[in-house]
Amino acid sequence: MKRHDIIEDIAAKNAVLVAVTKTRSKHDIMPLYNEGIRIMGENRVQELLDKKDDLPSDIQWHLIGHLQTNKVKYIASFIQMIHSVDSLKLVKEINKYALKYNRVIDILIQCKVAKEESKFGVHPDLIHDFIEDVRGSSFSHIRIRGIMGMGTLTKDQGVTASEFKALKTIFDDLKHTFFSNDPDFNTLSMGMSSDYKIALEEGSTMVRIGSALF
Numbered sequence: 001m002k003r004h005d006i007i008e009d010i011a012a013k014n015a016v017l018v019a020v021t022k023t024r025s026k027h028d029i030m031p032l033y034n035e036g037i038r039i040m041g042e043n044r045v046q047e048l049l050d051k052k053d054d055l056p057s058d059i060q061w062h063l064i065g066h067l068q069t070n071k072v073k074y075i076a077s078f079i080q081m082i083h084s085v086d087s088l089k090l091v092k093e094i095n096k097y098a099l100k101y102n103r104v105i106d107i108l109i110q111c112k113v114a115k116e117e118s119k120f121g122v123h124p125d126l127i128h129d130f131i132e133d134v135r136g137s138s139f140s141h142i143r144i145r146g147i148m149g150m151g152t153l154t155k156d157q158g159v160t161a162s163e164f165k166a167l168k169t170i171f172d173d174l175k176h177t178f179f180s181n182d183p184d185f186n187t188l189s190m191g192m193s194s195d196y197k198i199a200l201e202e203g204s205t206m207v208r209i210g211s212a213l214f
């Protein structure tokens with residue numbers, strides 16, 4: 001599909017597009033900006049810092065890859081959303097630096113549903129405890145906006161669909177259990193170039209797409 005059609009398709013489904021710009025240069029990225037895309041995602045802090053000042057300042061940057069606690073300080077002054085939150089220590093650090101810069105940072109809890117061994121993400125069985133721990137600490141400068149997940153890297157669309165179904169079930173359960181009065185808890189980040197159509201069918205509200213856009 002052509003870039004323009006992908007953008008239209010996602011908008012028609014009322015989902016938010018995060019254009020994943022990792023490994024891309026300013027020259028690659030500007031055409032997307034000129035098509036109206038303002039939300040961009042990077043998975044590495046250093047790469048994000050290296051390119052952000054060369055790009056327009058109204059881009060809203062999302063950090064989508066694993067974030068080490070000691071790197072929070074480098075992005076806290078500007079980052080819009082962090083998709084990869086999976087430890088209380090990390091939440092604490094994000095809150096600390098958001099406070100320092102007098103801003104609120106949106107976070108998603110990364111949830112591990114893929115069959116393949118991944119180091120990152122909270123196991124579904126532990127996610128209630130995790131949310132209770134975060135809420136128990138009453139952090140004033142973070143806002144939990146939802147969850148993020150990744151499917152197993154597979155050509156079996158049935159596996160992908162069932163993992164996205166599982167993420168949607170977890171999202172709905174958390175909404176019901178903890179956030180029923182919180183309209184800000186509204187984001188289910190799932191779907192990449194190879195599987196975003198399945199993700200949208202399964203209820204994704206935010207897709208992270210790189211290669212298909214370039």
Ligand SMILES: *Cc1c(COP(=O)(O)O)cnc(C)c1O
Binds near residue numbers: 043192212
């Ligand atoms: C790279 C990346 C994407 C986008 O992958 P594409 O296959 O290029 O669309 C999405 N999410 C995360 C966490 C990534 O690292």
